[in-house]
Amino acid sequence: MSVSTHRRASGATLRGRLEGVDRSLPVWVATALAIVALMALPLAWLGYMSVGAEQGTTFGHYREVFRDEALRKALWHTLVLAFWTGLVSVALGAPLAWLTARTNVPGKKLIRALVMASFVTPPFLGAFAWVMLAGPNAGLLNRMWRDLTGATDPLLDIFTMSGLVFVVTMYTFPYVYIMLANTLALIASDLEDAAAIHGAGRLGVALTITLPLVAPAIVSGFILAVLQALALFGSPAILALPAGFHTITTQVWSFFHFPPKVEQAAAVSIPLLLATALLLLMQKRLLGRRGYATVGGKGGQRRTIALGIWRYPALAAVFVVMAGSIFLPYAVLAKAAFARAWAQPLTWSNVTLANFTFTLFEYSSTKAAILNTVELGLATATMGAGLAALLSYVTNRRLVVGHQLVAFLALAPVVIPGVVLAVALFIAYTRPPFVLYGTLAILFVAYLTKEMPVGYAQSDATFRSIPPDLEEAGRILGAGRLRVLRDVTAPLARSGIIAAWCFIFIGVIRELSASIILFTPNTRVMSVVIFDLKEEGQFGAIAVLGLAMLAMTFATVSVVQAALGRDVLGVKE
Amino acid sequence: MIRRILSLTGLVALMLAVAVPVLAQDARVEAAKKEGKVVWYTSLVLPSAEKVAKLFEAAYPGVKVEVHRTGSERILQRVMQELTANIKNADVVHTSDAGHFVFLKDKKLLMPYTPAGVDKFPPGFKDKDGYYFGLRATVTAIFYNTKLMSAAEAPKTWKDLLDPKWKGKLVTAHPSYSGVVATHVLALEKQYGWDYFKQLGQNKLMIVQSAADTPTTVVSGERIVAVNGGEYSAYQLKKKGNPIEIIYPKEGVPLIVSPTAITSFAPHPNAAKLFTDFTFTREIQQVMADSEGLYTGHPDVKYPTDKPKLGDLKLLSADAEELQKRNEEIKKRFVEFFGA
Numbered sequence: 001m002s003v004s005t006h007r008r009a010s011g012a013t014l015r016g017r018l019e020g021v022d023r024s025l026p027v028w029v030a031t032a033l034a035i036v037a038l039m040a041l042p043l044a045w046l047g048y049m050s051v052g053a054e055q056g057t058t059f060g061h062y063r064e065v066f067r068d069e070a071l072r073k074a075l076w077h078t079l080v081l082a083f084w085t086g087l088v089s090v091a092l093g094a095p096l097a098w099l100t101a102r103t104n105v106p107g108k109k110l111i112r113a114l115v116m117a118s119f120v121t122p123p124f125l126g127a128f129a130w131v132m133l134a135g136p137n138a139g140l141l142n143r144m145w146r147d148l149t150g151a152t153d154p155l156l157d158i159f160t161m162s163g164l165v166f167v168v169t170m171y172t173f174p175y176v177y178i179m180l181a182n183t184l185a186l187i188a189s190d191l192e193d194a195a196a197i198h199g200a201g202r203l204g205v206a207l208t209i210t211l212p213l214v215a216p217a218i219v220s221g222f223i224l225a226v227l228q229a230l231a232l233f234g235s236p237a238i239l240a241l242p243a244g245f246h247t248i249t250t251q252v253w254s255f256f257h258f259p260p261k262v263e264q265a266a267a268v269s270i271p272l273l274l275a276t277a278l279l280l281l282m283q284k285r286l287l288g289r290r291g292y293a294t295v296g297g298k299g300g301q302r303r304t305i306a307l308g309i310w311r312y313p314a315l316a317a318v319f320v321v322m323a324g325s326i327f328l329p330y331a332v333l334a335k336a337a338f339a340r341a342w343a344q345p346l347t348w349s350n351v352t353l354a355n356f357t358f359t360l361f362e363y364s365s366t367k368a369a370i371l372n373t374v375e376l377g378l379a380t381a382t383m384g385a386g387l388a389a390l391l392s393y394v395t396n397r398r399l400v401v402g403h404q405l406v407a408f409l410a411l412a413p414v415v416i417p418g419v420v421l422a423v424a425l426f427i428a429y430t431r432p433p434f435v436l437y438g439t440l441a442i443l444f445v446a447y448l449t450k451e452m453p454v455g456y457a458q459s460d461a462t463f464r465s466i467p468p469d470l471e472e473a474g475r476i477l478g479a480g481r482l483r484v485l486r487d488v489t490a491p492l493a494r495s496g497i498i499a500a501w502c503f504i505f506i507g508v509i510r511e512l513s514a515s516i517i518l519f520t521p522n523t524r525v526m527s528v529v530i531f532d533l534k535e536e537g538q539f540g541a542i543a544v545l546g547l548a549m550l551a552m553t554f555a556t557v558s559v560v561q562a563a564l565g566r567d568v569l570g571v572k573e
Numbered sequence: 574m575i576r577r578i579l580s581l582t583g584l585v586a587l588m589l590a591v592a593v594p595v596l597a598q599d600a601r602v603e604a605a606k607k608e609g610k611v612v613w614y615t616s617l618v619l620p621s622a623e624k625v626a627k628l629f630e631a632a633y634p635g636v637k638v639e640v641h642r643t644g645s646e647r648i649l650q651r652v653m654q655e656l657t658a659n660i661k662n663a664d665v666v667h668t669s670d671a672g673h674f675v676f677l678k679d680k681k682l683l684m685p686y687t688p689a690g691v692d693k694f695p696p697g698f699k700d701k702d703g704y705y706f707g708l709r710a711t712v713t714a715i716f717y718n719t720k721l722m723s724a725a726e727a728p729k730t731w732k733d734l735l736d737p738k739w740k741g742k743l744v745t746a747h748p749s750y751s752g753v754v755a756t757h758v759l760a761l762e763k764q765y766g767w768d769y770f771k772q773l774g775q776n777k778l779m780i781v782q783s784a785a786d787t788p789t790t791v792v793s794g795e796r797i798v799a800v801n802g803g804e805y806s807a808y809q810l811k812k813k814g815n816p817i818e819i820i821y822p823k824e825g826v827p828l829i830v831s832p833t834a835i836t837s838f839a840p841h842p843n844a845a846k847l848f849t850d851f852t853f854t855r856e857i858q859q860v861m862a863d864s865e866g867l868y869t870g871h872p873d874v875k876y877p878t879d880k881p882k883l884g885d886l887k888l889l890s891a892d893a894e895e896l897q898k899r900n901e902e903i904k905k906r907f908v909e910f911f912g913a
Binding site for chain 1: 642655658750778782786815900912
């Protein structure tokens with residue numbers, strides 16, 4: 001009796017275990033393989049290379065790197081850039097978020113559309129545009145300033161650290177905006193009302209109630225902005241190098257100049273990787289530690305604050321910011337595309353279509369680069385969105401043992417800056433057993449790794465918003481898991497997955513910091529061609545390709561908007 | 574429109590001119606056609622490189638030229654990086670850093686090939702072992718913006734540029750990108766020592782990458798004076814009516830002869846030979862002199878009258894062997910003095 005129960009029980013657990021294994025095994029094997037190929041192997045090579053010597057191991061590369069005064073300077077510049085970018089991004093993004101989320105500022109839809117536009121604009125295009133706007137002598141704004149005032153000194157000098165911070169911030173503040181707008185939309189006004197009833201003034205309410213409630217979101221937005229600035233390559237290359245200073249990313253890139261110093265590149269990459277990981281850990285702690293019930297809930301009223309006579313001045317202020325990130329840069333790009341000489345006024349004799357004919361028809365690299373970009377975009381977005389959907393479905397429905405680990409691994413690449421990823425992939429895939437360098441595959445691997453967290457986060461949110469009840473109803477009515485997946489889950493998740501696809505696609509077509517190290521002449525992508533043209537000073541051609549890139553980006557954005565029925569920034573109004 | 578007609582007639586003339594030798598080398602052309610293309614890693618500025626490619630494709634239909642244009646130093650980086658992954662892509666390598674060819678020859682990466690007609694070229698254009706030959710030449714010079722400065726105010730000599738009054742007004746290209754500038758730096762270092770560059774660095778120069786970008790920066794007005802750069806790029810801009818003037822310092826101007834060679838691993842060797850021969854024909858050498866403003870080694874080439882003859886200039890030269898040996902030093906010292 002006792003034996004038979006025992007047997008039955010063990011049979012049940014065995015069956016249970018088998019069932020568990022049955023489902024988990026393929027998922028785990030696939031995930032493990034993907035992680036090894038995408039991250040573990042390259043990072044292991046990176047670490048190995050940084051301590052590798054002719055014989056045994058050495059910390060010589062680290063010593064060499066950190067004793068080098070030029071490198072220490074580059075490190076310092078990176079810290080300054082990242083810190084100020086974070087700070088100014090908060091100073092711009094936070095008030096903007098508050099205006100659109102909580103006040104009756106006019107034109108909210110337009111403002112959100114503009115923030116979204118600066119969110120998706122490739123920062124290196126912005127930097128390039130600002131060279132034409134605020135180069136100290138030829139910059140159009142400085143010329144106007146001199147003409148108006150008769151001054152001899154420039155109004156702005158973009159080839160400085162503050163110029164660099166300004167340009168980077170213009171395309172980074174949306175990160176703060178998104179964090180904060182989404183949080184503000186979830187905070188009910190009851191607490192603020194309570195404080196007001198107890199006699200606090202408007203400022204008092206803001207300082208004692210609202211600010212502490214949104215503080216984690218602000219700090220978190222700050223950290224996101226800092227991370228962006230740490231990882232950027234294009235803007236420093238365009239603005240810092242002419243001014244005679246390096247950041248860590250441009251320094252890593254220059255280690256690949258002949259004769260290459262890959263070991264030193266690896267030795268610089270590791271600390272950058274650790275710094276990024278540390279910052280993200282801090283952000284997670286900040287957001288995770290305090291579970292504000294007030295932030296979590298969707299209930300409660302959010303009252304709109306009337307700005308009174310400040311409505312239009314506030315809108316004007318918003319437009320000033322947007323002039324910096326959108327209006328002026330886009331206008332000057334368009335001008336350069338149609339001008340023989342970008343620095344001269346657009347008179348009839350200066351108008352030309354030659355830049356278009358040269359770039360699109362005579363310059364033989366253009367077509368190949370556009371094709372490569374689109375091909376990589378389609379492949380990465382499809383594979384990435386598919387993988388992200390699968391993984392997030394599995395983790396959300398807890399289908400496998402250790403699903404938390406799957407989720408963690410899918411998000412983990414977020415700590416790897418593009419340049420570091422590229423150095424690691426370069427080392428790993430220029431040698432047997434996998435020689436991918438020289439093919440589009442190595443760029444595909446880089447992009448897939450880099451975009452995985454974005455795709456996963458989007459899909460995760462999608463599946464989270466689909467309650468399991470509907471699926472369970474399907475199962476109760478006799479449908480198998482696959483049928484439920486096809487008839488119930490898939491239709492509900494479709495728009496979210498399309499959005500993930502588009503986010504990845506946008507990320508891929510603008511990618512520069514990894515591509516610049518991994519490309520070969522046959523695998524050039526648009527961003528690399530633009531950078532090449534920048535090095536040669538072909539402004540007209542860059543402007544044409546830049547406009548093409550923006551057109552592709554905004555076409556994709558409109559697909560997301562249609563799929564989601566809302567804008568790409570997150571919350572509904 | 575007129576320009577188009579001119580270039581069309583030029584094209585027809587060119588096709589007629591090459592038609593005769595083509596008949597004689599039918600077999601070679603067929604072999605090249607079978608290969609279908611030639612991959613050209615070149616540092617010749619982009620529009621000029623595309624023009625040469627188009628002329629070749631018109632002369633030999635069925636053989637495409639794949640132009641991969643970047644700075645000389647980047648080209649060497651690409652070739653060597655690709656070889657570490659065992660990628661054999663480049664057929665013809667053409668840079669403005671003669672040291673590269675010493676290096677590549679030492680590594681046995683070049684194929685010995687003497688293009689037709691180069692025996693008439695002066696010695697400075699020929700490798701004694703027959704691996705590489707000077708396709709074109711230019712000098713580096715000082716350029717200034719004529720709208721923003723009078724000829725009287727302009728610097729006359731290399732040393733004039735050291736005057737602190739030029740602070741914030743100068744632009745330089747980068748020897749980690751441009752072979753022209755790497756050669757220029759060595760030639761002036763031999764003349765004045767590193768101290769010259771150390772002092773020049775005090776004037777807070779704007780740093781661009783390509784030797785073709787210093788004249789465009791001057792034309793845009795972003796900086797008034799370029800302390801180096803490819804004279805042929807400045808000449809092209811000047812001819813198009815841009816406000817730029819070229820100064821050839823009396824102490825001498827660095828001469829940059831840009832060699833070309835076929836790689837030992839060329840995947841399209843026949844097309845590579847055909848293309849190399851084509852680029853050394855009088856017609857193409859004349860195109861380089863006429864519309865591109867380059868000097869060449871071809872004795873029969875006629876030069877535009879609005880620029881000095883090579884023989885009238887005092888030339889400073891840098892030895893290829895020395896360029897190769899001091900390549901890293903040149904880049905390192907430059908970064909030390911100019912910041913990046």
